[in-house]
Amino acid sequence: MSFIKNLLFGSYKTSEDPTGISGNNKDNADATDSGDAPIVEGIFYPRTLSKFNGHDNEKIFIAVRGKVYDCTQGRQFYGPSGPYSNFAGNDASRGLALNSFESETVREWDKSIDTLDDLKPEQKESLDSWESHFANKYPCVGTLVPEPGVNI
């Protein structure tokens, strides 16, 4: 009846409150409750990073040479059942250097962080190229550091 009522009484259909501040809800409380709330840039341990694999958490984070990138928009590649899903929530540096997407190139979160010391010059070059690709395409959300007592 809303349209006919508006027509007869000259009133309007009012939209939802986009600010979230109307009425008694002065705190705009649901702004932070949403799963879409942006993540604060920060420090990740391999353990905390591993949750962002597109499955346990909707977001997909991948570490390359110590920097963590938000690759959620590349879900078709890095998400569950994607061709590169092994990289999601992990340090993908070795896999990218070797151009290998096998699970052996990715370390478990409770192992030490890969120092990449044994990479050959051409593998380092390949990693440089991938690193620049990630930096240009995806937002950097933080850095990957070893967790005391777990990775050190």
Next chain:
Amino acid sequence: MDYMYMLKLIFTTFIGVFGVNWLFHKFYISSKRDFTSVAYNQQANISSVRKENETAHYRNFLVPLGFPLITGLSLSLKYKIRNGNFADVWKAIMELAGNNTITFKNGAESVNLKEVNGMASHLLQLCDQYRNVGIAVPQSSLQGFVMSIAAMIGSVKGSLKPHFLASIPRQKFEDMDVLLISSWSAYKMLNGSEKWYKLVIVCEPMKDDIDVPDHVQSWDSILQGYVINASFQYTPAEDNSDDTKIAVYATSSWNATTSFTQGCLVSGIASFIQGFPSGHQLTCVDSLAVAGRLGDVDLSIHFWHKALAVLLHGGCLSFVSEPGAELKNLRGSTLLFCEPKFLSHILDEIKTRNCSLWRKLRFAWATALLSEGVFTNSGQSPFAALDELRCVFVAEHIQNTQLVSSFPERIPTRQPSFAALSRELLTSEKLNSIRAQLGSRVVVELYCPYVVMGPLFQTSFYDYRVLPSSVDSDFLCCGAISTNLEGKLVKTDENPELDVTKRQGMLCVRGFTIGKPLDHDRLEAAMKLSAKFSGGEGWMPMVGIFGLWGKDGCLYIYK
């Protein structure tokens, strides 16, 4: 028996009305709606990450994250892409120039573009050896417009540059060789400062009783011998150096000078063109009316994007005066660029002339449909001047521009009734009523003169929402950020009640239409302020503008 009959009648009527309403909603409104609720709620692209004391970065929905903002006209130069500059724009305008005209405030007749080009070319030849030209007359006048065109061509091809002045300078500008003033009475008030310039041009005809030195000339005498010219030639430099030159200087009434590059100009033009949705793009039949103060000296920096974009499509341009705001001035205009005050004048004129029941019913039909997201011009007032009008751009200005453009180190505290905007604020309910009465879309734009060339934010072409009264009373909905800018809100120590986790804070922007302060002190202050809030990543804090990002991606500024 009678009771039963009445009961059945009421029940049947109720079911009938309910059914009609349901069917109307289901099949008519849903199919005619311009914007779905999903589109309303996704007017911005929001970064997935934010820094600790700031909100996420917001971009217009048309500019995806990871892609560049709108930088220019994307012209090709061999295998490269160029942003373009004013000469590219003017060349394209002159290639399309046919019968399209410009109507100035101080002229009864329209002037053909070929004539404007002829005058501008003549002026450029005379002034080619000079540097900046101070323009202290409205660009809505023939003289101000033609001199601006000549100087903007010079800014690419030579050393001449336009310098828009809010008033006649009280102190000498080192690079200013030419001054354009309105009248001989203004000339008399120069008090000897005419010696600062190599050429002073007075827009009035020469008077016999005034004795002037050789370098002071009237507009008529300086234009003697000009010829109508339909062609304009320009070959861009291969190193793109023309695209990075200064396009225009603007000095405010509080003597703050800001420079805007060719990039500010072309990215604004591209952004304006892109803002029209599919099916409503600019065409050669469009005619833009620039109303009131927006063509005058202190605010004229903002109409250039729109004017040049319309001319680029072969359209016409007219400047209309504020006093009276007669509807007949808008006859034939398809686009109107005005301030809220001008719109109020028009509405007052419409209201005094029609109040029949039939009109009221049509108006109620239109407003009810608009609030459902369906555009209709069935409520349009019966004035021939409004028949062609399809979109009105309402310019809201940050009132305390002086504070923003001074880049103060100390951030002011937000007061509960801090009015950063003009007093003629339009609520969403009033805007809906205006849409119905004009039979036209209405886009609200937020401007910050002398800091950013062009709008900071604008509401969507299709946004007809009526917001809850609690939102209208506390906020101004500014819409999504322009496609050539990106924005964020930052935490300030002076306003701890604004919580960035709840998307509240002070506005910072970065992008391609932001000007650069010319004075050393202001530039230093701007760099310090930028470093304080964003670590020097090119963000420009807009001091005193506090707001919050809505769930729809639009900015809502506290009134």
